[in-house]
Amino acid sequence: MLNRTADSVARATPEPLARKVRGISDKGLAWLFISPTILLLLAINIFPLFWAIYLSFTNYRANRSNEVVKNLGFANYQRILGDQDVWIAMQTTAHFVFWTILLQTVIGFTLAWLIDRKFRGHAFWTTIILVPMMLSPAVVGNFWRFLYQPQTGLFNYIVAFFTGVPPSSFEMLGSVQLAPWAIVIVDTWMWTPYVMLICLAGLRSIPEYIYEAAEVDRASNWRQFWSITLPMALPFIMLAVLFRGIENFKMFDMVNLLTGGGPGSTTEVASITLKRQAFESWRTGYSSAFAIILFVAVFGLANIYVKALNKVKQR
Amino acid sequence: MSLTSAHSVVAPSANSKRIAGAIIIAYALISIVPLLWIFATSFKTPPDSIAYPPKIVFQPSIEGYCNLFTTRTRQTPEYINSLGPATGICDETARERNMVIAGPSNFLPRFVNSLIIAFGSTFCAVFLGTLSAYGFSRFKVPLADDLLFFILSTRMMPPIAVAIPIYLMYRELGLSDTALGMILLYTAVNVSLAVWLLKGFIDEIPREYEEAAMIDGYTRLQAFWRTVLPQATTGIAATAIFCLIFAWNEYAFASLLTSGTAQTAPPFIPTIIGEGGQDWPAVAAGTTIFLVPILVFTILLRKQLLRGITFGAVRK
Numbered sequence: 036m037l038n039r040t041a042d043s044v045a046r047a048t049p050e051p052l053a054r055k056v057r058g059i060s061d062k063g064l065a066w067l068f069i070s071p072t073i074l075l076l077l078a079i080n081i082f083p084l085f086w087a088i089y090l091s092f093t094n095y096r097a098n099r100s101n102e103v104v105k106n107l108g109f110a111n112y113q114r115i116l117g118d119q120d121v122w123i124a125m126q127t128t129a130h131f132v133f134w135t136i137l138l139q140t141v142i143g144f145t146l147a148w149l150i151d152r153k154f155r156g157h158a159f160w161t162t163i164i165l166v167p168m169m170l171s172p173a174v175v176g177n178f179w180r181f182l183y184q185p186q187t188g189l190f191n192y193i194v195a196f197f198t199g200v201p202p203s204s205f206e207m208l209g210s211v212q213l214a215p216w217a218i219v220i221v222d223t224w225m226w227t228p229y230v231m232l233i234c235l236a237g238l239r240s241i242p243e244y245i246y247e248a249a250e251v252d253r254a255s256n257w258r259q260f261w262s263i264t265l266p267m268a269l270p271f272i273m274l275a276v277l278f279r280g281i282e283n284f285k286m287f288d289m290v291n292l293l294t295g296g297g298p299g300s301t302t303e304v305a306s307i308t309l310k311r312q313a314f315e316s317w318r319t320g321y322s323s324a325f326a327i328i329l330f331v332a333v334f335g336l337a338n339i340y341v342k343a344l345n346k347v348k349q350r
Numbered sequence: 351m352s353l354t355s356a357h358s359v360v361a362p363s364a365n366s367k368r369i370a371g372a373i374i375i376a377y378a379l380i381s382i383v384p385l386l387w388i389f390a391t392s393f394k395t396p397p398d399s400i401a402y403p404p405k406i407v408f409q410p411s412i413e414g415y416c417n418l419f420t421t422r423t424r425q426t427p428e429y430i431n432s433l434g435p436a437t438g439i440c441d442e443t444a445r446e447r448n449m450v451i452a453g454p455s456n457f458l459p460r461f462v463n464s465l466i467i468a469f470g471s472t473f474c475a476v477f478l479g480t481l482s483a484y485g486f487s488r489f490k491v492p493l494a495d496d497l498l499f500f501i502l503s504t505r506m507m508p509p510i511a512v513a514i515p516i517y518l519m520y521r522e523l524g525l526s527d528t529a530l531g532m533i534l535l536y537t538a539v540n541v542s543l544a545v546w547l548l549k550g551f552i553d554e555i556p557r558e559y560e561e562a563a564m565i566d567g568y569t570r571l572q573a574f575w576r577t578v579l580p581q582a583t584t585g586i587a588a589t590a591i592f593c594l595i596f597a598w599n600e601y602a603f604a605s606l607l608t609s610g611t612a613q614t615a616p617p618f619i620p621t622i623i624g625e626g627g628q629d630w631p632a633v634a635a636g637t638t639i640f641l642v643p644i645l646v647f648t649i650l651l652r653k654q655l656l657r658g659i660t661f662g663a664v665r666k
Contacts, residue, residue: 061489064570068485072478072541073497079538080504083515090515097518146377154371162652163378166385168659169648173601173616174637178388181630187400189387202402224381232656236664274663285508288601292620306602309510314606319514326511333506 084330091324098317111324121325123300124308130215131304132283135222136276142223143230144272148264150231151238161235168228176292179221183207183293211301214294218302221289226282230275237271238264270348277340284333305329385641392634399630414631416440417624418457418639422449424625457636460618464640466529467614468597471536476590478537479544480582484574486545487552488560498549501542502661509602517607527612535603540593543661547592550662551585552578591647592658598644615640 091111095104115121146164150157167175182190185206195202207217241263249259287306290296296303296311303311309329313322391399393410422444430450436442444451482501486494516535517526525531555578563573579586605617619636622629648655656664 061570065485065489065491068481068489069491069497072482072501072545075478075534075538075541076501076504079516079535080507080512083512083519084507086515086518087511097514097521146374149370149374152367152370154367154374157371157374160371160374160378162649163382164374165652165655166645166648167381169595169644170641171599171601171616171644173599173605174619174640177620177633178384178637181391181628181633182384182387184400187402187404189384189404192402192404224384228381229659233660233664236656271664274660278660281506285510287508287510288605288616291605292601306508306510309508310606313510313514314517319518323514326508326514330507330511333508334503337506 087323087326090320091327093320095320096317097313097319107320111321112328114321115325115328120300121308124303124305127215127300127302128284128286128304131219131222131286132280134219135226135283136279138219138223139227139230139279140272140276143227143275144234144268146227146231147234147238150235165228165232167225170225172225172288173292175221175225176289179217180208180293183217185209208294209298211298214298214302218290218293221293222283222286225289226279230272230279233271233275233278234268237268240271241267266350270344273340273344273347277337277344280340281333281337284329284336388634388637391631392638394631394634396624396629396631399634411443411631412439413443414629414635416443417455417629417632418622418635419455420444420451421453421455422447423452424449456618457615457622460613460615461639463529463612464598464614464616467532467536467612468594470529470533471540471597472590472593474533474537475540475544475593476548476586478541479548479589480579480586482541482545483548483552484578487549488557498545501545505539505542505661510606513603513606516603520607527608527610529612532604532608532612532614535607536597536600539600539603540596543596543658544589544593546661546663547589547657548582548585550657550665551582551589555581588651588654588658591651595644595647 092106092108093104094107096102150161179190182188185191186203188202188207190207191202191205194200194205205213207213245263245267246259249263254262285306286304287310290302290304290307291310294302296307305325309322309325312318312325390406390408392414393412394405394408395411395413398405398408398411399414416439420440425448427448430445430448433445433450436445441451485491486498491497520526520528520531523531525534559577559581560570560573563577564570568576599616600614601616604614608614608617615636619633619640622632622636624632651658
């Protein structure tokens with residue numbers, strides 16, 4: 036296999052060595068290595084995406100595949116943008132994203148800031164805190180449904196114990212006012228550790244000499260926090276917000292298991308509407324158009340946000 | 351990032367350390383209570399599981415686990431008395447409730463599906479991911495940044511959005527409700543994470559190793575095999591566990607694209623019904639069994655966790 040002559044030639048010419056190898060050229064090898072992944076993604080991601088784009092212009096219904104497919108042009112898109120329910124679902128989604136991110140960022144950053152003090156046993160307790168985010172959102176949603184049982188659930192019992200309100204008087208998942216908050220609580224319970232972990236990395240990235248300089252200048256602790264800690268950790272906090280934002284915009288599993296969008300449609304986030312349209316009403320064309328709109332929205336918002344993030348980083 | 355690194359940005363006083371510690375421990379306990387509660391519920395009897403006030407002290411029972419793995423039918427006491435002695439502890443608990451065991455439940459096949467699909471897709475994703483990551487890390491690939499961003503962006507699509515065309519495509523190809531279909535799908539979803547993470551790990555291995563190997567007469571492929579792969583083992587292992595956890599936990603695709611033979615545990619566990627509603631001890635037992643691997647992996651991975659959840663965007 037080894038070609039000694041080529042080898043000695045290669046040894047005589049040190050620099051382009053990496054380019055000229057027996058058998059396959061580096062360029063060929065690069066494509067050989069990369070193309071399987073690209074092909075798989077084209078087959079399972081891009082092809083379906085284009086199919087969805089095509090379907091979004093039709094009245095196709097997946098449960099009646101024998102019907103003649105009609106081209107509707109932009110009618111589906113028009114109908115979605117004029118549909119009251121869709122706008123309500125988008126609003127519900129926006130509320131969830133706003134509240135979950137606000138709570139998770141505030142609590143997560145505070146926890147990280149406290150853990151950074153390196154008290155005894157902090158590594159152990161940090162690991163415990165990290166457990167919820169490793170679980171399956173479906174399983175989490177399901178067992179929180181158990182904790183939220185109005186008559187017998189642990190959550191209701193604890194709230195009743197501390198507030199004195201009879202537990203049967205509030206139904207976390209069945210009440211129009213409480214159901215959205217029930218989901219916000221579970222999401223915050225599950226994902227605060229995620230934000231905490233990223234914030235902790237941010238805090239650990241701040242070089243110590245900056246604080247030492249601040250001490251020399253006799254800056255107060257408060258001042259140090261606002262002028263050093265927070266701005267230096269900001270890119271990390273923003274990154275956590277980006278990741279959580281994308282995930283919560285897509286939120287489906289937990290909501291589907293906790294409330295299924297109910298009561299009524301108070302917790303019907305965009306993904307739930309989409310599932311109902313696509314897999315219950317079987318309006319495939321219409322739901323494809325909705326899916327495209329959602330994808331463009333996530334993609335667009337994420338891109339704008341990343342630009343802002345890069346600006347903060349460069350400061 | 352290391353949770354135990356010696357470096358700290360603040361030089362806190364002993365007192366502030368103590369307060370911080372107390373708050374963190376309190377938060378950790380609150381956040382772990384729901385899990386402990388599920389674990390406890392898995393050892394309760396159905397009446398105990400819905401008792402009010404919630405029972406903290408109770409007589410442990412393995413009924414939940416028996417109900418998880420078997421199906422039972424209600425019988426008259428006369429019929430039950432006419433049977434011979436109970437075979438095994440599950441049969442005994444069933445008879446106490448005037449039931450006999452009719453056969454195995456669907457839990458085990460669903461759990462096995464989860465194992466097959468999670469491990470199968472992890473293997474494929476890590477295999478493809480390692481090759482691509484090496485390609486991106488070591489060769490001049492035209493449009494590399496665009497390709498990498500494309501790979502990442504496939505993760506931004508809401509699963510439900512992709513599920514519609516994939517459902518149609520799988521129906522045409524005969525892949526709906528098959529393990530192979532789910533393995534392909536999860537491989538495609540996970541390969542983006544695998545490429546990004548592994549590229550980070552491979553970037554950190556000095557190129558000099560391969561150059562030295564090639565000067566010794568190895569080909570590029572041999573150099574990859576003999577020098578880069580062994581160096582990247584830790585990174586590959588961590589990546590594999592992240593892919594495994596994702597595939598293990600995935601619910602949206604699984605619930606929409608599988609219904610019977612290829613259904614995994616996450617969509618199955620919530621459907622466990624007992625007499626008169628959800629059989630909570632059985633659900634809790636299924637959840638507990640399902641969570642154990644994740645708990646082990648969390649402890650193993652805690653040092654790599656940050657990389658894994660941020661696609662390697664944040665390192666130490």
